[in-house]
Amino acid sequence: MITKRSLNENLLQAQYAVRGPIVTRAQQLEEQGQKIIYCNIGNPQAFNQRPLSYLRQTLSLLEYPELLRSPATMKLYPRDIIERAKIILARHPDGIGAYTQSTGIPFIREAVAEFIRKRDEIPANKDRIILTDGASKGVQAVLLALLQSPNAGFMIPVPQYPLYSASITLFGGKEIRYYVDEESSWQLNEEILTQSINKARSEGVRPVAIVVINPGNPTGSVLTNDNIRMIIGFAEKHHLSILADEVYQENIYDKNRKFLSFAKAMHDLKAAEIPLFSLHSVSKGFLGECGHRGGYLELRNISDEVMSEFVKLQSINLCSNVAGQIAVYLMVSPPTPGDESYETYIGERDAILSSLKSKTEILGSGINQIEGMSLNMPQGALYAFVRFRLPPEKDIDVATMNPEERLAYESKRDFDYCLALLEETGICVVPGSGFGQLPGTLHFRITFLPSHDEIGQLVVKLKEFHENYIRAESVTS
Numbered sequence: 001m002i003t004k005r006s007l008n009e010n011l012l013q014a015q016y017a018v019r020g021p022i023v024t025r026a027q028q029l030e031e032q033g034q035k036i037i038y039c040n041i042g043n044p045q046a047f048n049q050r051p052l053s054y055l056r057q058t059l060s061l062l063e064y065p066e067l068l069r070s071p072a073t074m075k076l077y078p079r080d081i082i083e084r085a086k087i088i089l090a091r092h093p094d095g096i097g098a099y100t101q102s103t104g105i106p107f108i109r110e111a112v113a114e115f116i117r118k119r120d121e122i123p124a125n126k127d128r129i130i131l132t133d134g135a136s137k138g139v140q141a142v143l144l145a146l147l148q149s150p151n152a153g154f155m156i157p158v159p160q161y162p163l164y165s166a167s168i169t170l171f172g173g174k175e176i177r178y179y180v181d182e183e184s185s186w187q188l189n190e191e192i193l194t195q196s197i198n199k200a201r202s203e204g205v206r207p208v209a210i211v212v213i214n215p216g217n218p219t220g221s222v223l224t225n226d227n228i229r230m231i232i233g234f235a236e237k238h239h240l241s242i243l244a245d246e247v248y249q250e251n252i253y254d255k256n257r258k259f260l261s262f263a264k265a266m267h268d269l270k271a272a273e274i275p276l277f278s279l280h281s282v283s284k285g286f287l288g289e290c291g292h293r294g295g296y297l298e299l300r301n302i303s304d305e306v307m308s309e310f311v312k313l314q315s316i317n318l319c320s321n322v323a324g325q326i327a328v329y330l331m332v333s334p335p336t337p338g339d340e341s342y343e344t345y346i347g348e349r350d351a352i353l354s355s356l357k358s359k360t361e362i363l364g365s366g367i368n369q370i371e372g373m374s375l376n377m378p379q380g381a382l383y384a385f386v387r388f389r390l391p392p393e394k395d396i397d398v399a400t401m402n403p404e405e406r407l408a409y410e411s412k413r414d415f416d417y418c419l420a421l422l423e424e425t426g427i428c429v430v431p432g433s434g435f436g437q438l439p440g441t442l443h444f445r446i447t448f449l450p451s452h453d454e455i456g457q458l459v460v461k462l463k464e465f466h467e468n469y470i471r472a473e474s475v476t477s
């Protein structure tokens, strides 16, 4: 028998809080009949978000092309969808059950390049695009490829989406953490970046890349153009590649913020020396097709030689799943005016985005009114990172703890809080320590994907729970 101890040490060390012990406990409670409000994950269709009609209609015809020969299809499907399915099959006669080129179906990569050209008014090359099983696989490909030695370090935000820390641990690289600034709505700060890179270098780590998540998970921030330009300057100065995780680019709710891609910003700055790896996905935005596992990785400012290695890496997995590739195609080329399905598409898209926007407001303003809790109103993405304050515990002096002890102590505190919240109210959130947080602060991440009613109820329960928790803590302190 193999035991846990026979397994890869890196796997044992990797942590992934978004699906950690709190979620396992939530599932147990659910099995025992308790109603759980899962606010732990950005999985829109698990919250009854309906799939976009045009996307599923097209996929269904491609999954079962016999439907194209049935008269019933003509009645059931919009004309442009039937035409589109026929065109896809003509361009890709193998259908969706066959392996494709390793980097993905060529006309889909071309459609992605065209999407980038239109979005950013910059050139884009289909041969620098790889279709991936969700953005996650693209991220992992970049981390793996850039990890030239065990000393290679990746600058990752704190708080961050734990795909990064977990994958770096898994592949045996080094994290170089940089804090994003809660006081300035979670923007990056050059001084903090410089301090963390200098510290890493002094410890023998060799920084190779900086990861930027924009819009941010778990912070819900949208970076300003100036902040993006600062990051590009920083990367240039320190010879870093940039890994731009832009999976939430359609999820922007603050009218004063606009999405600026790193590709566009770098093009405008003529920053042609910095390797850029940008990621996008069908999982977020208004598609919410997490289960279809579709995404793309665009590589810029890299040589043909380097590209070939990325192609080889992708070839080792043969290719990404083909339904996911088609979902990417449909994301980057939705119905256009004049198509029968256009009005439905626009209606569905706008309803999803406006509902998300109004839920950020209900959740954000509700939580900001709870004494001892605060958050930066989410400007984008699907989450808020909520700060909460607990009274100091009796006989515990954090000032005398070393950094590891303090981290362990504070991680336990926010974990215990989130577990008690789950047990008492059925609200499932993720402790801030799962994403990382500034010492001396406690947070949890919550998604605003539940329904308006549920979010309203959740705010009330959260307030009551927090007051009781503080009262109980004050008695024992």
Ligand SMILES: Cc1ncc(COP(=O)(O)O)c(C=O)c1O
Binding pocket: 042, 133, 134, 135, 136, 137, 161, 163, 213, 217, 245, 247, 280, 281, 282, 283, 290, 293, 294, 295
């Ligand atoms: C910032 C960020 N990047 C990447 C991903 C992974 O997305 P995908 O489903 O495309 O793998 C997520 C998922 O939540 C995310 O939040």
